[in-house]
Amino acid sequence: MSAERELLETSLTELLTDRCTPEVVAAADGSWDPGLWSHLDRAGLTAVGVPEEAGGSGGGLLDAALVARCCAAFAAPVPIAPTLLVAPWLREAAGLAHRPGPAAVAGTAAVTAARDAGGWVLAGYARRVAWGRCAESVLVLVGTPEGLALADVADGAVEPAADAAGEPSDTVVFDGVRVPDERVRPVTTRLLTALRMRQALATTVMLAGALDTVLDLTRRYAGERVQFGRPISAFQLVKRQVAQLAGEVAVAGAAADAAVREVAAAPADGDPLPAVLAARVRAARSATAATAIAHQVHGAIGFTREHRLQHFTRRLWTWRDAHDGEGALQEELGRLLAERGGDRLWTTVTRAGV
Amino acid sequence: MTLALPPAVLPESAEALRGDVRAFLAEQDFVPGVDTWLSSFDAGFSRRLAERGWLGMTWPARYGGHECSALERFVVIEELLAAGAPVAAHWVADRQSGPSILRFGTEEQRQRLVPPIARGESYFAIGMSEPDSGSDLASVRTKATPDGDGWRLDGAKVWTSGAHHCHYMITLCRTGPDRHAGLSQFIVDLTAPGVQIRPIELLTGEHHFNEVVLDGVYVPGDMVLGTIGDGWKQVTSELANERSGPERFLSTAQLLVELARYAETARDTRTLATLGGLFAQLWSIRQLSLRVAGALDRGASVEVDAALVKDLGTRFEQEVVEAVRVAVTADPGSRLEGLLTHAVLHGPGFTLRGGTTEILGVIVARGLGL
Numbered sequence: 001m002s003a004e005r006e007l008l009e010t011s012l013t014e015l016l017t018d019r020c021t022p023e024v025v026a027a028a029d030g031s032w033d034p035g036l037w038s039h040l041d042r043a044g045l046t047a048v049g050v051p052e053e054a055g056g057s058g059g060g061l062l063d064a065a066l067v068a069r070c071c072a073a074f075a076a077p078v079p080i081a082p083t084l085l086v087a088p089w090l091r092e093a094a095g096l097a098h099r100p101g102p103a104a105v106a107g108t109a110a111v112t113a114a115r116d117a118g119g120w121v122l123a124g125y126a127r128r129v130a131w132g133r134c135a136e137s138v139l140v141l142v143g144t145p146e147g148l149a150l151a152d153v154a155d156g157a158v159e160p161a162a163d164a165a166g167e168p169s170d171t172v173v174f175d176g177v178r179v180p181d182e183r184v185r186p187v188t189t190r191l192l193t194a195l196r197m198r199q200a201l202a203t204t205v206m207l208a209g210a211l212d213t214v215l216d217l218t219r220r221y222a223g224e225r226v227q228f229g230r231p232i233s234a235f236q237l238v239k240r241q242v243a244q245l246a247g248e249v250a251v252a253g254a255a256a257d258a259a260v261r262e263v264a265a266a267p268a269d270g271d272p273l274p275a276v277l278a279a280r281v282r283a284a285r286s287a288t289a290a291t292a293i294a295h296q297v298h299g300a301i302g303f304t305r306e307h308r309l310q311h312f313t314r315r316l317w318t319w320r321d322a323h324d325g326e327g328a329l330q331e332e333l334g335r336l337l338a339e340r341g342g343d344r345l346w347t348t349v350t351r352a353g354v
Numbered sequence: 355m356t357l358a359l360p361p362a363v364l365p366e367s368a369e370a371l372r373g374d375v376r377a378f379l380a381e382q383d384f385v386p387g388v389d390t391w392l393s394s395f396d397a398g399f400s401r402r403l404a405e406r407g408w409l410g411m412t413w414p415a416r417y418g419g420h421e422c423s424a425l426e427r428f429v430v431i432e433e434l435l436a437a438g439a440p441v442a443a444h445w446v447a448d449r450q451s452g453p454s455i456l457r458f459g460t461e462e463q464r465q466r467l468v469p470p471i472a473r474g475e476s477y478f479a480i481g482m483s484e485p486d487s488g489s490d491l492a493s494v495r496t497k498a499t500p501d502g503d504g505w506r507l508d509g510a511k512v513w514t515s516g517a518h519h520c521h522y523m524i525t526l527c528r529t530g531p532d533r534h535a536g537l538s539q540f541i542v543d544l545t546a547p548g549v550q551i552r553p554i555e556l557l558t559g560e561h562h563f564n565e566v567v568l569d570g571v572y573v574p575g576d577m578v579l580g581t582i583g584d585g586w587k588q589v590t591s592e593l594a595n596e597r598s599g600p601e602r603f604l605s606t607a608q609l610l611v612e613l614a615r616y617a618e619t620a621r622d623t624r625t626l627a628t629l630g631g632l633f634a635q636l637w638s639i640r641q642l643s644l645r646v647a648g649a650l651d652r653g654a655s656v657e658v659d660a661a662l663v664k665d666l667g668t669r670f671e672q673e674v675v676e677a678v679r680v681a682v683t684a685d686p687g688s689r690l691e692g693l694l695t696h697a698v699l700h701g702p703g704f705t706l707r708g709g710t711t712e713i714l715g716v717i718v719a720r721g722l723g724l
Contacts, residue, residue: 219722233724236716243718247666254645255638257361274633281634327627330634334617334626337633342615346436346607349637350372 008048008059009066015043016074022308028077029166029311032134037078037102046080047100050088054098061085061264065205069256072209075311077167079104079131085202090139090195094150094185101136104129104172107195107323111174113142113151119181120144122151122174132170133158140174141187148192152183165318166311190270196323197273200280201263203322207283208256210312210319211290215249217309218242218294225299238297245293252286255279274348277333284320284329291316359659361641362648368429375433378406386438388693389605389700392562392707394440395519400474403434403441409448410472413456417464418472424651428644432600438608442516442562447471450595451478451524455541458580458588467522467541479517480596481525481542481566482589484510489713491526492534492586496568498527504574505540507548510567513707517551517564520544525568526589529582537585541577542568558699590657596708598646598660603639603667605704606674609697610636612690613678620682628681635670643667658721665714668704675701 019039027033040046049064050056064084071080079102087103090096109126126132126140142151156172163169222233222242232238259279291313295302302309320326337345382402387394403409411427413419434441452471455463470476487494496509507527517523523542530536544551548571554563580588610632617625643663649656675697684691705711 219724223724233719236712239719239724240712240715242722242724243662243665243715246718246722247662250662251638251642251666254361254642255634258638258641261361261363275637277630278634278637281631282638285631285634330627330630331623333630333633334628335621335630337614337629338617338621338626340614341618342611342613345611345614345633349436349633349640350432 004059005063005066008063009070011043012045012067012070015039015045016070016076020071020074020076022311025075025077025308025311030162030168031160032077032079032131032168034134036076037134040078040080046083046102049084050098054088055100056088056098062260065201065256065260068202068205069209069212072206072315073213075210075213075315078102079134081202081206082131082135085205086195086198087137087139089198090150091152093191093194094187096139096150096152096183096185099137099152102131102134104131104135104138105195105199106132106138106140106172107192107199109140109142111140111142111151113144113149113179113184115145116178120151120179120184122153122177122179124175125171125173127171128161128163128169129172130163131168132156132172133160133168138172140172141192142184144184144186146186148187148189149184150187150191151179153177153179163318165315167315167318188270193272194270197263197276199323200329201259201276203319204252204256204259204276204280204283207287207316207319208253210315211249211252211283211286214290214294214309214312214316215245217312218245218297221302222297232297241293241297245290245297248286248289248293252279252283255282272332272336274333274336277329277336281326281329281333284326287316287320359645359649359654359656362425362644362651364425364429364644365423368423368426371426372429372433374406375408375430378402379433379437379439382439384438384440386608387440388438388608388697389703390438391435391441391445391601391605392515392703393442393560393700394438395442395516396440397443397474397519399440400444400477402474403444404472404474408434409444409474410452410468413452413468413472417456418469420472424647425644428600428647432604432640435601435604436607436611443477443519444471444474445601446480446516446520447476447478449599450480450592451522453595454524454539454579454588454592457591458539458584460576462576463541463579476522477516477520479514479520479523479544479564479566481511481514481523483513485512485565489710491589492537494526494528494537496525496527498529498538498540498573501572504572505578507540507542507568507571507573510565512554512563512565514551514564514566515562515707517544517566518553518561523566524579524592526585529585534586535583537589538582539579539585539588540573541579542571542573543577546571546573548572556699556703593709594655594657594660595650597664597714598643598650598656600640600643602664602708603636603643603670605668605700606671606697607636609678609690609693610674612693613682616682616684616690625681628677632674632677635673639663639667639670658718661709661714661717661721664708665711665718669711671704672701 044057047056106126111124159171262275410419550567
């Protein structure tokens, strides 16, 4: 890791240790923490990866992914992943101007746009918009008479809801919302594929972050919890479980890092990316295995609302199914490989983006 | 420490080498198989690899090596394994015996024993396990007794893959009563009087394993490896090399390639999802293994990380077999059927050899501070 990135990780971890305590996370369950967002914002951490000339903090995708992973490791109740990893990239890819502030992305929506004097007027709504209520702008896919377009919308009525992780997953109603011309751009199906890849990458990074903490909590608990007169970590069966958990976490983390590097080196141009799909599938698998082991080792206390573990396992259970089902992702990856053929399987492993 | 390894990026030199290996493989005449690093012995192939400079890659030139990085070696061996090439002859010597002699051996041993390994002419067996010492390796009882200028060895080693083809066996022996400090390593010439090599057939009837009985075998003093009493420390370092490489997740790679060929025509959901899921596993575990190779390159201690990758990798090798079995209906006599059958029958060994899953769990747990 570069020295700058190490510094970024250290300062971010310090900030989150102070400002994103277990109490903050518990209090924000079902909603978010605008105070934490302000702290991150003042430290310049809500625009990492956005070029300075566009009003951002500079840095690249690797830096943005690091911030998102650390925030996930603290279960930070703020819209950092869409704001850093998806929205800036999507705006640039679609030819929209950068816009500061927390962002949400509604990639599948029942929204239409009609021409209006000097712009567009929207009708319809988007459901399950992650962090919809916190967003200063929502990037929403709209149907226009000329085809699909992406609208960068700063308005809309929010009907709050939360997902199983306790994070905002709102309905945003766009009826009558006006959007100026320069905030609407036509999109191709290739861009939609690229968006799916980008969202898969963001999800993978988040899974990796939450997994890090699940290992940390479980390792600590196994060493502290005493039964039969000794820590439960003294039992071979428990050791084996925690060792397996470490493997699941390590492989998901390595896959997430490698996928981020792959995308940073060869930006998505609309083709499905084996590296991203592979990392996403593997991280979801790790989430399943890790949550099961962590809860088994923690016993009944880990299954309660008061214990911290649930903030991470609920996120893992939710994120592993974000946007696409695991089976569908496996099949998509398999189809890609089948099209390339057996003779190219290994070359795809070694150079997954090509 | 576990999980702390930074990402490894393959240098361009390594990627250039990859092309050379693929071009070489395309010209070779062999039947691609599974588990070839155990079962496909081909001395001619090993010598041809040596001619290309692909044995002893990381070793100093003065011992016949080629002074490449561990990541360059990683690329070469992963290409050979993925292609299912017959690499068994030199495998142990190149992977662990040569490095052990270079690290712990005398100058005379290095000059005499290492260059023939790099030429693909000298093969080594691992003399660790015994009939009563498997996972509990430190309990070995094969005894080395001082005899004049040398040592006299009595005991038996088992599961010594390829000993019937090998020239030497690096043998872990008891030289004192202390569980760990009473262990030492000796380089045993397998043609010496008193050495008896008996086959232990695999359940398929294949002959790879052996029992090597040592009945008063004389080992000259200059064939002690390292220091008397340091055997346990030396073996632990050797095992990190033994466990960390890509052969711990690529033993069934050819079966996966064959599944992808099958999927070219059978585009049903089950086959595609199976292929995608297994690819995700392979791609991800390889990323972790690359980190270990990168750490080896920097000379870091990788015992715990190697155990972690081996555990994940070998369970994945078995998962490939099981998942392919469930997904496909192989045509009688097809390549897929042959590879699958071979892999099913070799599968149990994947999570046993080089440290069982259970032992690896203990090592990883210790590394986690449990």
